[in-house]
Amino acid sequence: MYKNRKAIVLLSGGLDSTTAMAIAKSEGYEIYALTFYYGQLHKFEIDSAKQIAKSFSVKKHNLIDIDLKTFGSSALTSDIDVPKDRLIDNNNNEIPITYVPARNTIFLSFALAWAEVLPAYDIFIGVNSVDYSGYPDCRPEFITAFEKLANIATKIGVESSERITIHTPLSQMTKSEIIKLGMSLGIDYALTHSCYDPNSIGKPCGHCDACILRLQGFEQVGIEDPLNYQK
Amino acid sequence: MYKNRKAIVLLSGGLDSTTAMAIAKSEGYEIYALTFYYGQLHKFEIDSAKQIAKSFSVKKHNLIDIDLKTFGSSALTSDIDVPKDRLIDNNNNEIPITYVPARNTIFLSFALAWAEVLPAYDIFIGVNSVDYSGYPDCRPEFITAFEKLANIATKIGVESSERITIHTPLSQMTKSEIIKLGMSLGIDYALTHSCYDPNSIGKPCGHCDACILRLQGFEQVGIEDPLNYQK
Numbered sequence: 001m002y003k004n005r006k007a008i009v010l011l012s013g014g015l016d017s018t019t020a021m022a023i024a025k026s027e028g029y030e031i032y033a034l035t036f037y038y039g040q041l042h043k044f045e046i047d048s049a050k051q052i053a054k055s056f057s058v059k060k061h062n063l064i065d066i067d068l069k070t071f072g073s074s075a076l077t078s079d080i081d082v083p084k085d086r087l088i089d090n091n092n093n094e095i096p097i098t099y100v101p102a103r104n105t106i107f108l109s110f111a112l113a114w115a116e117v118l119p120a121y122d123i124f125i126g127v128n129s130v131d132y133s134g135y136p137d138c139r140p141e142f143i144t145a146f147e148k149l150a151n152i153a154t155k156i157g158v159e160s161s162e163r164i165t166i167h168t169p170l171s172q173m174t175k176s177e178i179i180k181l182g183m184s185l186g187i188d189y190a191l192t193h194s195c196y197d198p199n200s201i202g203k204p205c206g207h208c209d210a211c212i213l214r215l216q217g218f219e220q221v222g223i224e225d226p227l228n229y230q231k
Numbered sequence: 232m233y234k235n236r237k238a239i240v241l242l243s244g245g246l247d248s249t250t251a252m253a254i255a256k257s258e259g260y261e262i263y264a265l266t267f268y269y270g271q272l273h274k275f276e277i278d279s280a281k282q283i284a285k286s287f288s289v290k291k292h293n294l295i296d297i298d299l300k301t302f303g304s305s306a307l308t309s310d311i312d313v314p315k316d317r318l319i320d321n322n323n324n325e326i327p328i329t330y331v332p333a334r335n336t337i338f339l340s341f342a343l344a345w346a347e348v349l350p351a352y353d354i355f356i357g358v359n360s361v362d363y364s365g366y367p368d369c370r371p372e373f374i375t376a377f378e379k380l381a382n383i384a385t386k387i388g389v390e391s392s393e394r395i396t397i398h399t400p401l402s403q404m405t406k407s408e409i410i411k412l413g414m415s416l417g418i419d420y421a422l423t424h425s426c427y428d429p430n431s432i433g434k435p436c437g438h439c440d441a442c443i444l445r446l447q448g449f450e451q452v453g454i455e456d457p458l459n460y461q462k
């Protein structure tokens with residue numbers, strides 16, 4: 001247990017990042033949650049992130065507004081259609097249109113800035129490389145490269161004897177394993193939001209990659225997803 | 232000459248980034264300039280960046296608003312006093328209070344997002360590791376680590392046969408060498424802004440690290456800095 005040791009947790013409001021936060025909390029870290037509004041159309045996840053941060057009694061929740069729409073070119077931030085009922089096959093090495101350019105690099109860079117100031121040497125990110133959409137910035141080699149950069153790029157990396165660590169507790173877990181672990185840690189998944197293309201009142205579509213992976217996970221666990229999907 | 236090849240140039244509005252842009256332009260690149268308003272007190276440099284981008288007829292100038300003040304803790308973004316008349320000694324390994332946490336990591340991350348979308352494989356940054364303030368994210372090892380990350384983190388890095396390159400043409404040059412080169416490329420340094428602590432109408436102080444390095448550079452070249460300093 002790392003009592004009173006600070007950890008920054010990237011919290012999107014989704015199932016994975018919420019579980020990563022619960023894991024950090026269960027390990028005794030004091031939680032500093034970081035959420036981004038980056039022009040995503042599924043901004044209901046921001047409301048989820050706020051509720052989740054509150055329910056976890058985080059030490060601080062920082063909401064950062066960055067405009068990735070400026071650069072364009074993702075189905076998550078523009079009017080390109082979100083693909084539905086897609087066969088998710090990570091062996092074909094295809095990166096889908098929902099990929100947001102350099103998103104995790106940007107998110108981790110901000111986390112790093114906050115880490116310097118606190119200071120904190122532990123950053124948690126809920127990336128997963130098993131049941132995922134094939135984004136390059138979710139892979140273990142990306143995390144390794146970022147961790148190396150973090151320790152070169154910063155004053156705390158250079159001056160302190162401690163190393164900055166990027167924790168990816170979900171990296172090698174299936175979605176059902178993530179859900180099972182999260183439930184054992186007391187997460188109320190009804191608070192989380194995963195859908196890329198919710199309707200106007202935030203109801204998930206049930207057919208985008210995020211919904212498919214989530215629903216498959218709950219099915220494998222053998223319990224019902226507490227979210228109320230569009231009919 | 233790389234005619235019609237796109238390059239993203241990080242343009243602060245200062246002497247170094249302007250020179251880096253002139254070099255990219257002289258090599259034939261089509262310039263996409265990227266400037267950040269990050270809560271810096273010396274925001275006159277933003278006006279300089281706009282004028283400079285215009286004078287270089289860049290293809291596009293993107294101005295990104297990010298709030299690094301949220302995290303606090305730099306003399307450039309808070310009411311901590313900017314040190315004056317400091318002896319700048321890079322051999323003592325001291326990182327000054329004007330260091331902004333993870334700034335270049337964040338800036339390059341945004342550049343990377345834009346690079347993905349254009350796409351562009353060349354990013355120019357005017358970091359210098361000779362006449363500089365000792366910031367960790369100006370060192371060659373930082374740039375090497377970021378370039379490696381860039382090629383792992385992105386769709387273009389993964390899918391294309393081309394490598395993303397972070398160009399640091401000023402890295403090993405002294406300030407006077409930078410100024411000489413810039414003048415030979417036709418830069419009007421009267422447009423640039425370097426001071427960390429200008430007065431209310433933007434006149435440079437002449438005593439912060441940035442002013443000292445700049446003034447020494449012009450002195451070594453044997454010409455007068457065209458800027459109008461505070462008396």
